[in-house]
Amino acid sequence: MQSPLVNTKRIHKLSEAVVNRIAAGEIIQRPSNAIKELIENSLDARATSITITAKDGGLKLLHIQDNGHGIHKDDMPLVCERFATSKITQFDDLASVATYGFRGEALASISHVAHVTITTKTEDSPCAWKANYSDGIMVPGKTGATADPKPTAGNVGTQIMIEDLFFNVPIRKKALKSSTDEYNKILDVVNRYAIHNSAVSFTCKKAGTNSADFRSNPGTTRDAIRQVFGPAVAKELVEISQSNPGLDVELHALVSNANYNMKKMAFLLFINHRLVESTNIKRAVDNMYSTYLPKNAHAFCYVSLEMKPQNVDVNVHPTKKEVMFLNEDLVIEFICDTIREKLAEVDDSRTFTPATITTSSLQLTPITNLAEPPKSSSKPSIATISKKPYEHKLVRTDSRMQTLDSFIRVNPSFQTPHSANQGNAALPLSDATYTSMVSANSMQPENQKSQEIIINTESAVAPTDTALLSSKEGTSVPQKELSTLQTEMPPANPVTPVSSILKEPLKNTREFVDVQLSSILNLRNKLRTDAHSGLTDLFKNHTLVGAVDDQWMLMQYQTKLYIVDVDDITWIALHGFSNFGYIDLKSDGINVQELIQLAVEEQISAEQTGTSEKQLMSPQDIAQQITALLIERRELLDEYFSVALSEEGILHTLPVLLKEYTPNLSKLPLFLLRLGTEVNWDEEQACFETFCQELGILYACEPPANPSDSLKEAVADTNDCNADSLPHQSYCASYNWTLEHVVFKAMKQWYFPSKEMAKRESIVQVVDLPDLYKVFERC
Ligand SMILES: Nc1ncnc2c1ncn2[C@@H]1O[C@H](COP(=O)(O)OP(=O)(O)OP(=O)(O)O)[C@@H](O)[C@H]1O
Ligand SMILES: [Mg+2]
Known part of the structure; x- marks a missing residue:
């Protein structure tokens, strides 16, 4: 038998179809990645209303309808072609890109792993146009028909229908077992974008149902958070707007105060309006909150950072969920300090004068000497509030160890x-x-x-x-x-x-x-x-x-x-x-x-003991x-x-x-x-x-x-x-x-x-x- 270590296979170039399918799998890993790309396209098209419909967690059907500016009929053959985009023309444009998209890869990737149908109408077009796509190119909708876009009725805007996602990548499809999980992930993406784009109305529902699982009405960011996370958190939010000219960073945030906490931290981070993840920022903010919240309790944080596009590299992850930016440590410090200061400002209950020590003889003293701080007194510096006791002052703190x-x-x-x-x-x-x-x-x-x-x-x-x-x-x-x-x-x-x-x-x-x-x-x-x-x-x-x-x-x-x-x-x-x-x-x-x-x-x-009063x-x-x-x-x-x-x-x-x-x-x-x-x-x-x-x-x-x-x-x-x-x-x-x-x-x-x-x-x-x-x- 031949040893598996002996490789007798020769090198050859993969066919374009295989390359595209592999590349597509990196960008579109699950339905929620596809919906993120589609929402970003709608937002790039300046839509104010976006409706998402999903069937079987988006695997059977994902449909998005927007009222954006639409796609010109002549551009339709290019829409799903790899590296075809209307958003940048040369590499230098990346330094000032103000749209979510710029690579011209999203729709192309989707078309390599699903059947795509696009119906779109621009303001100046007399009717809407509909085309079907497969593997990056327009294909006939029916056998015998041509692949050209067909005129159809429709409003200004774009509808994109994605059917049978991963129909040709069975292993990926199998790995995504639960359609409920996938639908929840879609909902999560919609929720996050709805919070960050509170002027846009979002609707998300399952196919075949009339009632929406989520619907946001245009309003403030706080309104959007209320619609997603409920009134309990919305009313305990502190609003922060602060810029740091030195770092060239603008911070806008809505974070929960010390009166509110949740079991798991909710951390919504947007950098230059892009939904991203940053373990470093999340961990630092979570740590900062530990001074304010009980053990194992966490905060709600919506953080939006705007920085010079040339300071951010969005091109480090296929799904663009991770970004790199300059001066990460300093930016994190700026975020934590700003939130901490704001929390101290709004939370008077944290500012109290420690009690006078009265126990030299261990004599019991009523708590009345735990004085209420005078309202007018200058607030203690943040350092005083957050300062943890020195090591030698630490005493047993975990009552579970021994009472x-x-x-x-x-x-x-x-x-x-x-x-x-x-x-x-x-x-x-x-x-x-x-x-x-x-x-x-x-x-x-x-x-x-x-x-x-x-x-x-x-x-x-x-x-x-x-x-x-x-x-x-x-x-x-x-x-x-x-x-x-x-x-x-x-x-x-x-x-x-x-x-x-x-x-x-x-x-x-x-x-x-x-x-x-x-x-x-x-x-x-x-x-x-x-x-x-x-x-x-x-x-x-x-x-x-x-x-x-x-x-x-x-x-x-x-x-x-x-x-x-x-x-x-x-x-x-x-x-x-x-x-x-x-x-x-x-x-x-x-x-x-x-x-x-x-x-x-x-x-x-x-x-009446002792009295003879009559009732x-x-x-x-x-x-x-x-x-x-x-x-x-x-x-x-x-x-x-x-x-x-x-x-x-x-x-x-x-x-x-x-x-x-x-x-x-x-x-x-x-x-x-x-x-x-x-x-x-x-x-x-x-x-x-x-x-x-x-x-x-x-x-x-x-x-x-x-x-x-x-x-x-x-x-x-x-x-x-x-x-x-x-x-x-x-x-x-x-x-x-x-x-x-x-x-x-x-x-x-x-x-x-x-x-x-x-x-x-x-x-x-x-x-x-x-x-x-x-x-x-x-x-
Ligand atoms: N909802 C939409 N409304 C208007 N135009 C759209 C819409 N969706 C896609 N387009 C057009 O199709 C093009 C291709 O979209 P696609 O998402 O594949 O690439 P992109 O957005 O340019 O870049 P990226 O791959 O980074 O998302 C876009 O550049 C845009 O011109
Ligand atoms: Mg795009």
Whole structure:
């Protein structure tokens, strides 16, 4: 057998057809490359409207129609000929080329791997002309006909139809398996060009459908970004226009500010209006953003650079997607510096004066000394903002490595029971007595093995325990009411699957609603304007260390450690408005009137202790009236708050404020009662605000109550640290898990702590590293 290394084949020139097909394969690698070339031709022809239709991801059919200046009939024989172009005439023209095309290769390449039909009409032509092409030349449309262009009806502009792409390159066709993927790539190209050419209207659709998958209306670049990426990103964009005469570069950009981030960076780069890719620029900008965004979060950036054509070499890649330009490093530095400066200018929340160090004796100090920077104060230089701590100041930042609470041995006596009274001290509902009746705390981690969410109801079980709790808090709970409520609540086993309360686990099947109600936009705005900038920055950029106990969480920010007690999550209610998922309650629902009556009776008995005042209305009448009021507004409740109430007053669902976070259902009666007494139903904005406040109270984070204080005291007496209820410990661990993985995670994105919060003692700085160094130095 002949050795494969012995080459007996002789050299010969490839036929022109093979050369052309190989060359075509470099320029047209997939349908999206073809559409890019066609769009560029339409834009070069000054089209203001471009419609793209694709079938089978563009492999079966790619059709583009524009209203540009068209092609002269006499030029039609040349259109698909290789190196035939109307855009340059000599090599020197390359230095000033202002069109996308210049090589006269695109249509030629396409005609070597597909069947091409062009219909075109210029302004001065009495009719449109149609011709078919194959392998660079005009061919007859039908057997027996001539190849010459045929007159036909048509508007000024050009239509190009590409059929059976890669029909003669089967391996390439096979490699492009998914037509959906290919169509998405086409859409992506159309989207990017639509953003950069916002004055042009683009439409992209699949063949055989009337509805377009994308349609842009002429407008600003921001409008185009809104149409492609949605309003959430569009409203957080910072516009930049800056020139650098030294480098001869003009930068126009729209980039997201620090309030917005996405999982994967969206980076749209145009150099001299050409859609290109540059890993170096993208990486540098992404790195620059890491100072502003949480870990693993990225920005949206649309960057358009204009530089002297002679400084850019567009001829380095067959698809022209890569370009080379002079002074790349300096240009990158210019881009990053300009964006960084602009971000610092617009983002006041980044400018805060670090707290005075107050912890030389590790004495707890309220956060109030984390001062709000005076508005008029000169802004810190960008260097101050982005400067990372020196190596020696670095402390453990990755909470996943090990949490500090793993070093803390939990002493059962440390886990003080947190009744609603203690846990919600800052809330108006400080006398939420129903919590003491049934303390079924329903915040729990995802069960890692079975993925089933469980609810621990141990404290809701024994009437004796409940009685103990109630008497401790000074609220007497009649056994009758307790048993009534318990019939609505989970049965008395220590660990009850959530399905015993909820028909099925949390779900969010609603379609996203882009809320444009001015009342809600105002309220969200208010959240931001009332926010304490220093605290906002702290919550956004903190690293959660772990739970200190069932109330305080330890978090690190820069070189400081803080302990935080977060109970109020009203902010989530505002962000989720109209887009909550549903928590399905038991299949037959819950009778609202009965629950409200219970709540009223409890309130009355608490208020009238020691007085002989008579109520004007009976609890039953009050409950009836509030239920009627809620039934009347059931459509609103369902649409905006996912609270589904039947005409008969049966409650079927509650909203999901955060995934994997369910409220303490024992507060439900009081919640329903307060919907009647505390919500302002007369005025839209006030209604939404007060309703969200009530939701915030129902969903407030509360540490689980210890089932038995007496047991805890007994444990303390015997000094036996392990004798305390293990279930309660795991219960607290569950609660902490939820805080850490659900609530604090959401805070990074959505929480704008109010200036009010800074005045409360719910966030305390405990350690500042430089201060500790001083202590060690003295030792
Ligand atoms: N939509 C169109 N409207 C008007 N003229 C067009 C259109 N598409 C193509 N042409 C004409 O056909 C010629 C060939 O197009 P083709 O895309 O193959 O080459 P090019 O655009 O000149 O260069 P490149 O290969 O770099 O794209 C163009 O120079 C232009 O004159
Ligand atoms: Mg072209």
